[in-house]
Amino acid sequence: MTPDSAQQERYLHGYEEWTRRWMETRTAERELAFLTPYLAPGQAVIDCGCGPGSITLGLADAVRPGEVLGIDIEPRQLEVARSAADRRGTTNVRFEQASIYELPAPDAGFDVAVAHFVIEHVSDPPRALREIRRVLRPGGVAAIKDPYYPGFVFRPLTPEIVLFQELMARWQKHNNASTTYSADLRAHLLAAGFSRTLATAGMEAVAGAGQDAMVFRMILENQVKEPSFRETVLQQRWATESQLNAISDSASTFAERPDVFGFIVFVQALGFV
Ligand SMILES: C[S@@+](CC[C@H](N)C(=O)[O-])C[C@H]1O[C@@H](n2cnc3c(N)ncnc32)[C@H](O)[C@@H]1O
Numbered sequence: 593m594t595p596d597s598a599q600q601e602r603y604l605h606g607y608e609e610w611t612r613r614w615m616e617t618r619t620a621e622r623e624l625a626f627l628t629p630y631l632a633p634g635q636a637v638i639d640c641g642c643g644p645g646s647i648t649l650g651l652a653d654a655v656r657p658g659e660v661l662g663i664d665i666e667p668r669q670l671e672v673a674r675s676a677a678d679r680r681g682t683t684n685v686r687f688e689q690a691s692i693y694e695l696p697a698p699d700a701g702f703d704v705a706v707a708h709f710v711i712e713h714v715s716d717p718p719r720a721l722r723e724i725r726r727v728l729r730p731g732g733v734a735a736i737k738d739p740y741y742p743g744f745v746f747r748p749l750t751p752e753i754v755l756f757q758e759l760m761a762r763w764q765k766h767n768n769a770s771t772t773y774s775a776d777l778r779a780h781l782l783a784a785g786f787s788r789t790l791a792t793a794g795m796e797a798v799a800g801a802g803q804d805a806m807v808f809r810m811i812l813e814n815q816v817k818e819p820s821f822r823e824t825v826l827q828q829r830w831a832t833e834s835q836l837n838a839i840s841d842s843a844s845t846f847a848e849r850p851d852v853f854g855f856i857v858f859v860q861a862l863g864f865v
Pocket residue numbers: 598601603605615616618640641642643644645646647663664665666669690691692693707708709710713714
């Protein structure tokens with residue numbers, strides 16, 4: 593693993609408009625409920641891989657007058673996050689471009705560190721966790737949450753859905769990311785130098801009725817159009833152009849089926865310094 597690993601990694605979902613709309617639906621209150629009891633006014637927080645910043649802004653509300661730093665490898669995400677902070681008038685937050693492998697912070701600079709659905713995308717989770725541990729103070733806590741792909745369920749199992757799941761898993765493998773690392777989060781946190789950990793698993797409906805189905809439809813329709821995902825799938829001959837189009841075209845019919853159902857499984861863990 594070299595210092596420029598982050599540049600060689602390619603982020604699964606890309607940075608088109610649809611991914612922003614998807615991630616902007618997230619809130620710190622809901623997505624990080626397992627961390628809430630450990631948040632307090634005045635704390636310094638770092639949100640690693642903050643994306644469009646909706647979670648980061650919720651963290652800023654929770655620790656005000658404490659300061660929150662959101663970092664992301666992608667400048668387009670940071671622009672969106674900064675605009676959202678301006679619109680909301682949130683002033684105790686700032687955003688910086690950085691890799692999770694090299695956080696722009698001194699040792700022991702933060703009380704709380706968050707990585708929400710980020711470490712699943714990197715090729716060296718232990719290195720990312722060691723870096724998070726480095727920037728936390730004694731008494732600090734890390735909150736890490738990531739999916740466990742083998743636990744994903746989508747019904748009905750149409751040929752398009754089966755292929756879609758297979759392509760997502762293949763991409764992660766091709767990118768040296770793991771679809772199962774989250775099951776070992778407690779061990780990884782201990783190996784990274786945390787003294788104690790807590791972990792729970794959870795489930796989130798992503799293809800039931802209403803809003804859930806809308807989000808799943810958006811993912812199904814757009815993921816296969818994401819330029820670098822599409823290019824890799826075609827180059828590697830994992831699927832043909834017409835199979836990819838079929839996945840995308842099936843999205844609205846699939847999401848509107850009366851028997852549509854799906855959920856993802858995730859692991860959420862706390863690491864205490
Ligand atoms: C699935 S998004 C999650 C965004 C946000 N945490 C949320 O849950 O809404 C993953 C984010 O991690 C960022 N990312 C991927 N690899 C990274 C790395 N090596 N260092 C920092 N950020 C990274 C991506 O640019 C993307 O914005």
